[in-house]
Amino acid sequence: MKVIFRTRATILATLATLLISANVASAQIAPAEPRVFIKGVMLIDGTGAPMRGPMNIVVQGDTIKQIEPTTPNISQGRPTSITLVPVPGDQIIDGSGKYVMPGIIEAHMHYHAPLPKAYVYKLFLAHGVTSIRNMDGRIRPDDDFPATMVAEAKRLRAGEEFGPRLWVYAMWPEELTAPEDAAPLIDHWAKLGVDGVKIAFNGGLYPDTFAAIAKAAKRNNLGLAVHIAEARIPGVTALSVAQQATSIEHHYGYAETALKAGDSPDLPPDYNYQDERQRFRTTLGIWLQADLHKLETQTVPQLAALSRDGDFTMVPTMVVYEKQRDLTRAANAPWLERYTVPALLKRWRTPEKTVHGAIFDRWTSLDEAQAAQAYVKWEDMIRLYREQGGHVAVGSDSGGPFQLFGFQTIREMELLEQAGLTPLEVIQSATQEGARVVRAKNLGVLRPGYKADLLILDENPLADLKVLLGDRPPIDADGKPQRRTLIRSVILGGKVIDPDQLLADVEAMTKPNAQTGTP
Ligand SMILES: [Zn+2]
Numbered sequence: 001m002k003v004i005f006r007t008r009a010t011i012l013a014t015l016a017t018l019l020i021s022a023n024v025a026s027a028q029i030a031p032a033e034p035r036v037f038i039k040g041v042m043l044i045d046g047t048g049a050p051m052r053g054p055m056n057i058v059v060q061g062d063t064i065k066q067i068e069p070t071t072p073n074i075s076q077g078r079p080t081s082i083t084l085v086p087v088p089g090d091q092i093i094d095g096s097g098k099y100v101m102p103g104i105i106e107a108h109m110h111y112h113a114p115l116p117k118a119y120v121y122k123l124f125l126a127h128g129v130t131s132i133r134n135m136d137g138r139i140r141p142d143d144d145f146p147a148t149m150v151a152e153a154k155r156l157r158a159g160e161e162f163g164p165r166l167w168v169y170a171m172w173p174e175e176l177t178a179p180e181d182a183a184p185l186i187d188h189w190a191k192l193g194v195d196g197v198k199i200a201f202n203g204g205l206y207p208d209t210f211a212a213i214a215k216a217a218k219r220n221n222l223g224l225a226v227h228i229a230e231a232r233i234p235g236v237t238a239l240s241v242a243q244q245a246t247s248i249e250h251h252y253g254y255a256e257t258a259l260k261a262g263d264s265p266d267l268p269p270d271y272n273y274q275d276e277r278q279r280f281r282t283t284l285g286i287w288l289q290a291d292l293h294k295l296e297t298q299t300v301p302q303l304a305a306l307s308r309d310g311d312f313t314m315v316p317t318m319v320v321y322e323k324q325r326d327l328t329r330a331a332n333a334p335w336l337e338r339y340t341v342p343a344l345l346k347r348w349r350t351p352e353k354t355v356h357g358a359i360f361d362r363w364t365s366l367d368e369a370q371a372a373q374a375y376v377k378w379e380d381m382i383r384l385y386r387e388q389g390g391h392v393a394v395g396s397d398s399g400g401p402f403q404l405f406g407f408q409t410i411r412e413m414e415l416l417e418q419a420g421l422t423p424l425e426v427i428q429s430a431t432q433e434g435a436r437v438v439r440a441k442n443l444g445v446l447r448p449g450y451k452a453d454l455l456i457l458d459e460n461p462l463a464d465l466k467v468l469l470g471d472r473p474p475i476d477a478d479g480k481p482q483r484r485t486l487i488r489s490v491i492l493g494g495k496v497i498d499p500d501q502l503l504a505d506v507e508a509m510t511k512p513n514a515q516t517g518t519p
Pocket of ligand 1: 108109110135397
């Protein structure tokens with residue numbers, strides 16, 4: 001290659017020309033983008049790296065522009081110059097004594113029409129959830145899914161609608177069971193603009209059909225999320241699925257890799273998958289049949305390798321199954337009355353055979369004991385898998401009974417902490433790993449060039465994840481609660497939002513005569 005040497009003067013002249021034309025171009029096309037200057041805040045960047053600070057952060061438009069310590073770094077042997085200062089017109093946030101982390105990416109939620117969209121969006125945003133992955137669910141009961149949801153995601157991203165970033169997964173229909181069905185439907189969905197495909201029924205899990213779906217999804221650069229159906233086809237386990245899927249949702253299919261003989265659990269003779277109550281009683285119990293040694297020495301290393309070397313991420317949604325372990329807790333969380341639309345809460349508390357997940361009349365101590373014991377094995381597996389480099393994301397399955405949007409996302413983080421992830425790892429799961437699941441570039445980490453989705457907190461989330469809850473008011477000197485949450489600001493795409501106001505709006509929507517508007 002011929003090397004062209006230029007004089008310093010030539011280079012400077014060229015640069016000057018470029019700069020002038022860039023300035024002229026930007027002056028003609030758009031006014032300067034609004035800036036937010038966050039002063040002197042402690043930084044948790046989402047990568048799992050230790051907290052550091054205090055830092056100054058400049059957000060310009062919807063992007064993080066610069067991050068810099070407020071004082072020179074003395075360990076470098078020479079002082080680093082401090083260049084970041086506010087300029088006139090900056091929106092200044094005083095971050096002293098405060099903490100910043102990336103906006104949370106909720107990797108598994110469901111819309112439940114006809115809940116008002118604003119109700120769902122505001123609950124999530126008030127908990128710092130700036131991105132949601134919709135795993136099936138509609139805005140209106142009769143809408144044209146997934147087209148309507150894709151259009152909604154576009155409006156949200158364009159700022160024409162107020163709410164978190166939305167990723168849309170389309171549910172593979174139960175009745176489509178042939179490999180030839182895969183390409184036409186998935187190509188169609190890809191053209192519509194969906195982000196991924198979700199399989200939750202056996203129809204898409206016959207190995208030949210699953211392989212065809214995975215191939216079509218990959219060809220279209222779509223995610224593939226699998227809820228291994230509880231009516232599992234023998235041979236289909238978390239290990240076989242993780243070879244081709246980008247995520248496994250929930251806890252099914254793992255214990256089956258470590259049963260004493262084959263992968264079929266002992267089930268009661270009258271076990272019927274269609275009987276949801278029996279199913280919920282039985283499926284967690286499969287963990288109690290698993291050989292822990294086999295699970296830890298064979299399953300976990302293979303799963304972790306698939307995750308480290310490939311696209312696979314685990315989305316445990318532990319919080320869904322917590323109600324099996326402790327129904328009283330789930331059904332009586334202190335925030336349910338205040339922030340749940342009354343009709344929804346009534347439905348959740350009325351056991352009804354036609355409501356998915358409403359299984360809890362006559363839920364016994366023995367049912368809870370079995371769930372608690374299963375949880376221990378599951379937690380061990382998640383911790384070991386994470387220790388070996390496996391990726392884990394935060395999903396709450398919000399929308400189902402007692403799974404209140406936002407609150408349960410934070411509870412899922414607490415449960416991962418209980419499973420043995422460190423607080424830094426939990427925050428990484430809720431941010432960087434979430435971006436991995438939704439396959440978004442430049443999201444989930446506080447880093448220049450990345451999307452400006454960030455949370456300013458009054459207290460350190462590494463010491464207490466509950467500071468993210470919409471039920472943790474700061475207390476004044478007289479012991480009176482101030483505001484509703486320790487999240488001081490949510491910044492979404494560079495726009496500063498007051499989460500306290502969002503919670504007030506949500507509470508107003510739950511009043512019996514509230515005008516909640518149409519979705
Ligand atoms: Zn779900």
